[in-house]
Amino acid sequence: MKIREFLRLRKQNDTVKLMCFFVLAGAGFFVNVLYHAGKLCHSVQSPVEYQLIRGSTVTNEHIRELAQAEDVAAVSRSLDIPVTVKYQGQETMMTCTMLSRAYMEKVYGIMVSGGEKRYYMNQAAFGEIQTGFMENNVSLEKGDITEYGEEYKIQYLEEEAGTEEESMQQTVFHPARLIVLKEKTEQETALICTVEESTRLNKADSVRVLFSGHDLENMRLENLTKMGYEIQNEQMLDEEEYEMKIRLFHIRYGILICAVCFVTLHYMKKSVPEYRHYD
Numbered sequence: 001m002k003i004r005e006f007l008r009l010r011k012q013n014d015t016v017k018l019m020c021f022f023v024l025a026g027a028g029f030f031v032n033v034l035y036h037a038g039k040l041c042h043s044v045q046s047p048v049e050y051q052l053i054r055g056s057t058v059t060n061e062h063i064r065e066l067a068q069a070e071d072v073a074a075v076s077r078s079l080d081i082p083v084t085v086k087y088q089g090q091e092t093m094m095t096c097t098m099l100s101r102a103y104m105e106k107v108y109g110i111m112v113s114g115g116e117k118r119y120y121m122n123q124a125a126f127g128e129i130q131t132g133f134m135e136n137n138v139s140l141e142k143g144d145i146t147e148y149g150e151e152y153k154i155q156y157l158e159e160e161a162g163t164e165e166e167s168m169q170q171t172v173f174h175p176a177r178l179i180v181l182k183e184k185t186e187q188e189t190a191l192i193c194t195v196e197e198s199t200r201l202n203k204a205d206s207v208r209v210l211f212s213g214h215d216l217e218n219m220r221l222e223n224l225t226k227m228g229y230e231i232q233n234e235q236m237l238d239e240e241e242y243e244m245k246i247r248l249f250h251i252r253y254g255i256l257i258c259a260v261c262f263v264t265l266h267y268m269k270k271s272v273p274e275y276r277h278y279d
Contacts (some may be wrong), residue, residue: 019268026261033254040247044214047073048237049107052229053206063207065227071212071220076103077204079196083119085129086155086173087140092132094125096158098196099208107210108181110148112195117156117176120148125190126180140178152178189236206232216244 054062058077066075079098084091096119104110110120121129130140143151155173207229211220224231231237 019265022261022265022268026258026265029254029257029261033251033258036247036250036254040244040251043240043244043247044216046213047107048211048214048240049233050209050211050220050224050237051078051206051232052209052224053232054228054230055205057203057205058207062227066207066209069209069223071215072209073212074103074106074210076100076208077198077201078206078208079201079204080206082159083192084157084159084173085132085178086157087133088138090133090136090138092129094119094129094192097191097193097208098201098204099193100198100201101195103208103210104193104195108193117174117194118179119156119176119192119194120179120181121192122181122183122190124188125192126178128190129178143177146179148179149182150180152180154178214240214244216241216248 063075063077066072076099080095081098083094083096085094101112104112104120108120112118133140140152140154143153145151154176156176157171157173215221221231
């Protein structure tokens with residue numbers, strides 16, 4: 001059918017007008033399906049971190065067992081400790097997660113070398129620390145710009161579990177640097193981490209595992225539970241899973257609506273005599 005004749009039919013025949021509506025609706029839902037399919041594919045293939053805890057110390061055997069699990073990209077013991085940060089005579093507190101050197105390099109792309117202590121954090125964590133200092137009219141001043149982000153010079157004191165308060169007061173602060181990591185997207189949850197040697201991490205009862213992709217079949221949670229772990233960041237994982245299910249819903253019903261539009265157009269076309277004449 002020539003375009004001129006089709007436009008004439010569109011003006012004269014109500015059925016053709018309705019056919020145009022179904023064409024536009026089908027095209028719109030098809031584009032929507034492609035959009036959500038692309039987003040879903042990206043989400044499923046994106047790495048995801050599980051924060052796990054056991055009722056006892058994580059042994060080397062536990063680490064090997066996790067490392068051999070399907071889709072595991074990196075594993076590290078994890079130990080959260082309180083750290084006192086001192087700057088221009090003022091102090092504030094932060095909670096830092098100690099991780100292995102290999103895990104920091106694999107997950108965050110940070111090649112940690114020896115020398116001065118470094119704490120790596122996202123913008124959310126840095127905002128909390130700045131707020132703590134600003135309550136005492138002190139603001140951290142930016143130092144060098146590194147390949148990982150902005151750098152700030154501070155002093156620190158890491159608290160050991162079971163340390164008496166009197167002995168803490170006698171402990172000397174040491175120089176360190178805060179590195180505020182560059183972020184592609186803003187994160188709501190504060191993250192502060194540093195590298196710790198295995199001797200101290202051997203006491204940990206928690207572990208972090210990076211998987212190469214998401215699990216839509218919920219088999220991963222069942223396997224981790226059988227291995228004796230409890231997921232600490234389950235709420236965040238549930239939110240991500242819910243978002244992927246919503247995208248899957250859009251894809252399924254988008255395809256269904258596209259099929260309905262196609263079938264409807266097929267039968268409506270047969271009901272237009274002029275349209276059959278120009279086929």
